[in-house]
Amino acid sequence: MSNEPVWDRPEPPGKPSPTPLTRELIVNAAIRLADGGGLDDVSFRKVAAALNAGPMRLYGYVETKDELLDLMVDEVYGxxxxxxxxxxxxxxxxxxxxxxRNAAKRHEWFIxxxxxxxxxxxxxxxxxESTLATVRLADIDQVLGVVSAVxxxxxxxxRSEITELRAERATGLTEEQWQRASGPYMARMLATGRFPLLGRVMHESTDRDHAEVFGTGLDYVLDGIAVRHGL
Known part of the structure; x- marks a missing residue:
C-alpha cells in the first residue's frame, strides 16, 4: 500500500481495454451508487460491476474504501x-x-x-479557504471560531433534516402522519400538566418548511456572532 495520499498518487498508465478506467469514472460510479442506496451500496465489487470491470482493476486507482469515500466527498465539495x-x-x-445543505439534499450520504x-x-x-476568507477578522483564531460555530x-x-427524510422512507409515514399516530399518547402525557412548554409547541407553533427553519436557525447563530465581534 502506498504512503502517498491519493491526491498525490498518479493513476496507472492506461491499457487497451474494452472498459477503460479512470479515477474519475470510479468516483462518479461510487457516487451514483451512494445516491441510489446509501453508503452501504458502495463497495469495490459493486463499483466495478457498474463499470463492467473486474474489482481488482480498481485497486490500481484507489487502494481502500476510505480513500474512495474521501474522493467522493471531495467531488461533492467541488x-x-x-x-x-x-x-x-x-x-x-x-x-x-x-x-x-443543497449538496446534502442531492447526496444524502454526504452529511x-x-x-x-x-x-x-x-x-x-x-x-x-474560501469560507475562512469570508470572515475578515484580524485574529485567525476568531476567524476559525466563527466558521466552526456556523x-x-x-x-x-x-443531519436532522436528512434523518427525518430517511425516517419517512423507512416507516412510510410523513412527519404529520407520525404525529397523528402518536397523538393519543402525547395527549395523555400533556394532560398530566408536567410538560407545559411542549404543550405550547404542539398547539401554538406554526408549520414551516425545512428551508425556512434552517434559515431561521442560521440567523440566530449569525446574530450571536455579530454581537460578540461587533460586526
Missing part, C-alpha cells in the same frame, strides 16, 4: 460554489451554509462523512 468575491461575512457564510478531521482533497481545501450548526441542522 459542486459547492464559493461565495461571491465581494460578499460581506454574513452573506458569504449564508451562501456557504445553503450550498452545503454522514463530514464529522471528524477536515478533508484534505483539493476541492475540500478550496472550500475551506459549520456546527449547519452540519447538525442538515
Amino acid at each position: 459542486e459547492i460554489t464559493p461565495p461571491p468575491a465581494k460578499s460581506d461575512w454574513r452573506s458569504g457564510l449564508k451562501h456557504v451554509a445553503h450550498e452545503i 454522514d462523512l463530514l464529522s471528524g478531521r477536515p478533508h484534505q482533497g483539493p476541492h475540500s481545501l478550496a472550500h475551506i 459549520m456546527a450548526y449547519v452540519f447538525g441542522a442538515v
